[in-house]
Amino acid sequence: MTQWSVMSTTWQTPISSFETNRRRVGALKSLGVVSVGDALTYYPFRVTEPVPARALREAKIGENMAFAAHVRGVRVFPMARRGFRLIADVDDGDFARSRHMDASMASLVFFSYRKSYVDWIQRKLHEGALLVVAGEPSVYNDRLQFTHPDILTVDPAGEQLRSRSSEEAAEWDDGFGTEQPAVVPQSSTMPNLKYDAASVPEAMRHVCRPRPVYHANSRISSEHIHESIEKCMDRLCGDEYAAAQAARALHGADASDAQHGEFDAPQADRQARTEALAAAIPDIMPEAFRMEHGLMHRAEAFRAIHDPQNRDGFNKALRTLRYEEALICQTALVQSRDSSRKATATACADTRLKDDFVESLPFSLTDGQQQVIADISDDMARDYPMQRLLQGEVGSGKTVVAVAAMMQAVGSGKQAVLVAPTQVLAEQHYSSIRGMVDRMCGTGEEADENAKSGESQTKSTHRAVVDESGQVTSGNAPEPQNGGQSDGGQVEKLLDGQSNSLPDIPVLLLTGGMKLAARRRVLAQAASGKPCIVVATHAAFSKTFQAPNLALAVIDEQHRFGVEQRESLNAKGSTAPHLLVMTATPIPRTAAMTWFGDLDISWLTELPGGRKPIRTFVVPEANGPLMAEMFGLIRKRIDAGERAYVVCPRIDADAKDADDAGGSGDAEVGSAFDATYDLGEDDEQREQRPPLHSVAEIAERLRSLPQFAGIRIATLTGRDDDETKSQIMADFEAGVTPILVATTVIEVGVDVAQASCMVIFDADRYGLSQLHQLRGRVGRGGTESGAFLISRAPEGSDAAKRLDVIAGTLDGAEIAQADLEFRGAGDVLGDAQSGGKSGLKLLRVVKDVKIIEEARAEAAKLVAEDPTLQGYVQLAGAVLDFTRGNETFLTSN
Secondary structure (H helix, E strand, O other), X not given: OOOOOHHHOOOOOEHHHOOOOHHHHHHHHHOOOOEHHHHHOOOOOEEOOOOOEOOHHHOOOOOOEEEEEEEEEEEEEEOOOOOEEEEEEEEOHHHHHHOOOOOOEEEEEEEEOXXXXXXXXXXXXXXXXXXXXXXXXXXXXOEEEEEOOEEXXXXXXXXXXXXXXXXXXXXXXXXXXOOOOEOOOOOOOOOOOOOOEOOHHHHHHHHHOOOEXXXXXXXXXHHHHHHHHHXXXXXXXXXXXHHHHHHHHHHOOOHHHHHOOOOOOOHHHHHHHXXXXXXXXXXXXXXXXXXXXXXXXXXXXXXXXXXXXXXXXXXXXXXXXXXXXXXXXXXXXXXXXXXXXXXXXXXXXXXXXXXXXXXXXXXXXXXXXXXXXXXXXXXXXXXXXXEEEEEEOXXXXXXXXHHHXXXXXXXXXXXXXXXXXXXXXXXXXXXHHHHHHHHHHOOOHHHHHHHHOOOOOOOOOOEEEEOOOOOEEXXXXXXXXXXXXXXXXXXXXXXXXXXXXXXXXXXXXXXOOOOHHHHXXXXXXXXXXXXXXXXXXXXXXXXXXXXXXXXXXXXXXXXXXXXXXXXXXXXXXOOOOEEEEEEOOOOOHHHHHHHOOOXXXXXXXXXXXXXXXXXXXXXXXXXHHHHHHHHHHHHHHHHOOOEXXXXXXXXXXXXXXXXXXXXXXXXXXXXXXXXXXOOOOOHHHHHHOOOOOEHHHHHHHHHOOHHHOOOOEEEEOOOOOHHHHHHHHHHHHHOOOOEEEEOHHHOXXXXXXXXXXXXXXXXXXXXXXXXXXXXXXXXXXXXXXXXXXXXXXXXXXXXXXXXXXXHHOOOHHHHHHHHHHHHOHHHHXXXXXXXXXXXXXXXXXXXXXXXXXXXXXXXXHHHHHOOOOOOOHHHHHXXXXXXXXXXXXXXXX
């Protein structure tokens, strides 16, 4: 036996340092399992039911069982086309008598195309071999049969087991074998064989107990994963445990156990293993917290989950490790929140401009908007950074709230930036904000009306404009042309000290597609530090964009941006800016608590008056008459002066289009969304699915339909340049092209009041929240609106059930919850915030509500009492490891 000590194997020890099977090491590495710690935290996703021990005469067809038997004969037959069939005849005489039953015979059958596998099985099942067999019995030709059962060979002489040499392992292990010890049989006529167990009771314990089932792949089976994890645990247990195991193997187990049908490992052995593991795996959770919730020691949980003796113990271990994950993650978030409050930010306490902006609005704010604006105003008045997540339904008025916050920043003599994920959305925001500013400053039609009526103008109408030569001139700022030109107002004096006078408020547009000269002018004005509002795409994250006086950063549709991009804004100014992130994709409360636990969260649940509910219909694409009826209805709406969106997941037939992001920040969905959406299908099923519809294909199809004769149809994708996008949207809004066939570039921010119809092809391949977002593009003008979800999903499938959810409710929170349950947190919230990349392997944000809440409360208490966790060394280390490995998980620190 190889000698090693507990000090030589640690949590970080590479598996390759003691695993001699190189193929096994490579297969584990493909699963992300490299070290001992990786192995122990590669958790099973379920546990099998215990397998009952039964004699062959006690067999029940279709029910798993285990028995011991001797091999009486082996035959190998070539199959008709190719491959081989091996049949071994066995009888359970001795085992049946121990259970007071008569002996019986059965056949063990194996099929394989690989001759090496058949030869390997044949060597194990030589005549006279003693086996323990576990499997599901069936009947073939009036004889009991087990097809591909689990088999363990037993040393009939009970000799001391010894490990094979590396040469023997390489010779006999073709990837199907195990790394069990072996003996050399006494008979010289027998091939050199290894035995899997020293005795029948030991083998029965192995096959009868509940077994964990792991996510495996074509390179390694669940059983071999389990063997490797068991080996890692034994290595951690140290010398004393290894010596005890060797002695137990030498002397064998009590044969009386088999006679009584008892195959559980002795309690003393399990306790010894737990104690040995505890010495190498200290607990992380505070003992008081663990005892309060009835949780296991960490080492005991690892033993119970990877070496379960019963289902209750397995479930308790799962619960313990979920609490541990929740406590680590929540402690990291609480520390992140507290750390951010120690950072320095510029206090923006002057609210006069913000108040004037609110008063200038031609509509009344909802109660929710007023409350959120007040909360944000209080946050910005502090000298540490605001960090707030604003959730709101599509059309709930988040933009107005954001503009009010930016007005407070500008009114305090600072700069503000709003970052949008797409060119189209940035231009929409720019146009909307310019309109609000002009109305407030009296430079629009309202000012003319007031002048005609003789009302005194208390608001300055003078604006500074940057002309083509870069000189500052006077006059009213022009609308941006082709998405490139932007207002470059130069402020000489922000406030003149009079409460009834408003400043000139430059609103700048910065995109990656701007002409170089215009882009340089905007960058220069931002770099000057003069108070202004900048509306930008991803260009705001570039090193060329500098805003030394930046006090507020607003991120629209936060899930479209990486954490590193958001954090790059911190380096733009002399102090950390206040941060407001917005999303129209509702996030369930527990998910928000888990993924955005260091942010203050606000919800806008009220919709502005005048909006009518959107009716949603699921239309099977194969139903020709229903499709024709839908197109006819859309034509009637167009004839009435309304507009229709038609959304497709791809640009054209080229599969690569799906991954073409368009170069300007426009996120195309395409097959990229389909690849991350777990539909529960294997590769063959994926290949059999029909190809996704494309914009080019559907546009041509619509032009050929009689329902749309004489109707102009436009297309919009991420490939279009900025000038083309602007013209397409202008023509669509004006009714020149009343049908717009587009990718999901129109998912957020596009606001055309006349749009009343939304048609989504391949709707069964989208997430629920994305469908809800797309549906929200219509119904903004107070007319009756409809969304048509075109589907090719089979009836009763998960995809069809998802569409039933979206068709049955308009409640974004309910939809988000269902989306989370269908898809999982990774796909809903983005890979950077998913469990797969955040170290959360067991915690479920949908079901583990209570665990998350209790862990949050405990984390807050621990950090309040001991901010650096000096009294909780193991927890502090786990939090540090979690933070270092998951910077993309912690959203704002």
